[in-house]
Amino acid sequence: MTARIARDVIATLESDLPKLRALDEEHASAPRAPGKWSPKQVIGHLIDSAFNNEQRFVRAQLGPSLSFPGYAQDAWVATQAYEDRPWADLLALWSEVNRHLAHVIAHIEPRALGVLCTIGEGTPVTLRFIAEDYVRHLHHHLAQVLTPEKAAGRTHHPYA
Template sequence: MQKQIADRIIFLCDVLPDKFRQIPAADFQTWPQPTKWSQQEILGHLIDSAANNHQRFVRGQIEDTPTVFYQQDQWVNIQAYQQENKDILISLWESYNRHLAHVITQVANENLEKECRGKDGSTVTLAFLIEDYLRHLEHHLHQIIVY
């Protein structure tokens, strides 16, 4: 499972950065609705997701049921992704996901059933979190570009 997920993430990293760069900056920063993120903010959100899931994938193997969650809207607002350099965001997204693909392949099979706790107190396994990371990633990538 981990290898297939990591391979898919690497594929996305191989294909999408150039496609992101082809989107005109004005389009990349356009809000579809006043309360919806721009494509640039979605990409920033995916960086935040990578950072938080990085914590889950590592701490979930070390600690007993760590609690890792974040307030996604506040993270996007505080970091002002809308004003960030587009190329920096694209490079950071790509690099972080290439690293996460590596981390995912290093999760020992016996650790896949270890659990992390979410904001609501419920627990899920590392296996679920790894699979869900890719689902979440692709969901938001499709909001930016069809590939």
């Protein structure tokens, strides 16, 4: 199961990274709409998501349950000023962090998939759910950048 999720992360990188690289700096810096994130900020958010989820995937294997803080995604994106980073640098970081995360996911111990995790004030969910939701979240936000007309109105789960 975790091998399938890891393959999906890698396949997503291989499919979408060339499309993302095709965006020029100007397009990557422009918000999709007033009050929305730019592609740079979306990729920055996905970097934050990967870093937060790496902690969850590792820590949930080290005990019988996990209680992990949520994170204020807008504040994280603003604080890190992703809009000021070169697009190519953000893509390189996003790609490498996700390659590592795919490796971590592939090596999650099967017994850990049922570990209950509470994130912020949310309802407890299994580590399996968090891993599967990570991929849904990744696809959701990449669609916002690459096919915004198709992504309009979609929502994602808050655990990513």
